[in-house]
Structure formats: structure tokens, C-alpha cells
Amino acid sequence: MFHINELVVYPSQGVGRVERIESQEIGGATAEFYIVRILSNNVTLMVPVTNATNVGLRSVCNMKTGMEIFESLKDRSDFTGYTGQNWNRRYREYSEKLKSGDLGDVAYVLKELFLIGNDKELSFGERRLLEQAMSLVSMELAFALSRDQEEIREEIEEMFADVIADTENVEKSE
Template identity: 75%
Template sequence: MFSVDELVVYPAQGVGKVERIETQEIGGASTELYIVRILSNNVTLMVPVSNAVNVGLRAVYTPEEANGILAYLDDRSDFTGYSGQNWNRRYREYSEKLKSSDLKDVAYVLKELILIGKDKDLSFGERRLLEQAMGLISLELSFALDKDQNDVKKEIEALFADVLQKKDGESDEDEGDS
């Protein structure tokens, strides 16, 4: 059970704060709800206390778990790339993973898209998923590690410096040839 003012994570939405716990009558039954405000967009969610775990509501990662995510991002041994998959299939797969309550699934999407982007231009949808994954991970890790979110983003980008520098270093002529 979470308490008021506790930071929690709601899948695909990110880090939120439990503002209050209240009881409301829903469908004729009295239901206890967490009222959670998502910090990145100020959206308020009502999550039934009895169903919180089933919808993936969880505590923010510990510093140890957060460092594990950074280590996972740095390990490229599980990179599958875009082996024959078209962007539409990848987009659906990655969208589902972003809804996971496991931050490692979100990290998988981030890693895959950054590494795929090394060899080919990402579609508009894939770029949006990349931004969403980066936002979800960097925000949670910033709370877990007590760091500024931009510093965490820079730390993640540094893990992929070899890939990101190649893309940034391309000339306009190179991009016009695609």
C-alpha cells in the first residue's frame, strides 16, 4: 500500500505523486482510490487501491535498481536490430513495451531505437517512441538517483556517444542522399 506524498510510477505515464487516498462510490460499491498526479504532465489519475498492482502501479526504483538500468543500457549484447521487421511491427511491439510496469522493458525500447537509428533513419513514430522512452527513463532515474533529469539524459546519451556522434556528425549532403 502506498501512502500520501509517496512517489509512484504508472506505466506509460511515468512518475507521479500520491496526492491523497479517498473512498468513492463507483457502481454502487465503495471503492478506495489512490489519487495520483503525474509529474511530467500534471494529469491526475484515480487508481483503485485493490487493483493498483494489476495495473502496474509501483514504487520508484531504488538507486541500485536504477544503476542496473544504466548498466543494462550500456550492454548491447541483446541488441536484435531491425532484422526484417518493418517499422510498423516494431512500432506496435515498442508501444506495448512502453506500457510495461518494468522499466527494463522501456530501457529495451530506448536502447533498440538508438542503436537502430545508427544505421537507418527512424520513422516519425519511432522518433516519438524514442523521446517517450527517454522521458520515462530519465525522469524515474532522476528521482531514484537524486539527480537532475537533464543530467540523467546526458549520462544515458554518453552511453551511446559512439552512435549519437555518428548521427550528429553526418553532413547535410549525407542526409539528402537517403
């Protein structure tokens, strides 16, 4: 059960605040809903209280988990390199991970896309996924670590500065 003013994460939308819990009658039955305002875009969502877990609504991670996620971004030992896998298959896989709402999965997508971008130019869809993953990870880490989202974003970009620089050099030479 979430409480009013509690920060929560809604999969693929990001961090939101429970503004209220209200009852509504739908089809003759009364149901309770969390009214959640997503902080990044001011969208309001109605999430049935009884279905909140099924849709992936969860609390913002704690500081310890936030630090672990931050460290996992630095660790490149699990990256096997760009394998030439069909970008469409990779896009679907990454989209599913972003929809899962699991911060570890979202951070994995972020890291993979940065590192793949070192080996080849990312497609438009991959760049969009990269931006979505960056937004989701940096916002949740900002709340978990009590820091500014832009600072977190800059630190993540610095972790991959070699990758970003290589990609930019390739684009300039073309």
C-alpha cells in the same frame, strides 16, 4: 498499499506522487482510489486501490536497480543489429513494452531505438517512442539515483553519442 506523498510509477505515464487516498461511491458501491499526480505533465489519475497492481502501479525503483538499468544501457552485447523487421511490428512490440511499466523493458526500447537509429533513419513513430522511453527512463532514474533528470538524460545521450552523431551526419548529407 501506497502511502500519501509516496512516489510511484504509472505505466506509460511515468513517475507520480500519491496526493491522497479517497473514497468515492460509484454505482452504489464505495471504492477507494489513489489520487496520483504525474510529475512530468501535472496530470491527475484516479487509480482504484484494489486494482493498482493490475494496472501496473508500482514504487519507483531503488538505487541498486537504477544503477543496474543504467549499466544495462551501456551493454550492447544483446543487440543483434537492425534486422529489417517490419517497423510496424517493431512499433507495436515497443509500445507494449512501454505500457508494461517495467523499467527494464522501457530501457530496452530506449537502447534498441538508439542503436537501430545507427543503421537507419527512425520513422516519426519510432522517434516518438524513443522520446517517450527517454523521458520515462530518465525521470525514474533521476528519482532512484537522487540526481537531476536533465543530467541523467545527458549521460544517456553521451552513451549513444556515436549513434547520435552518425544519425545527424546522415541527415545533413541528404
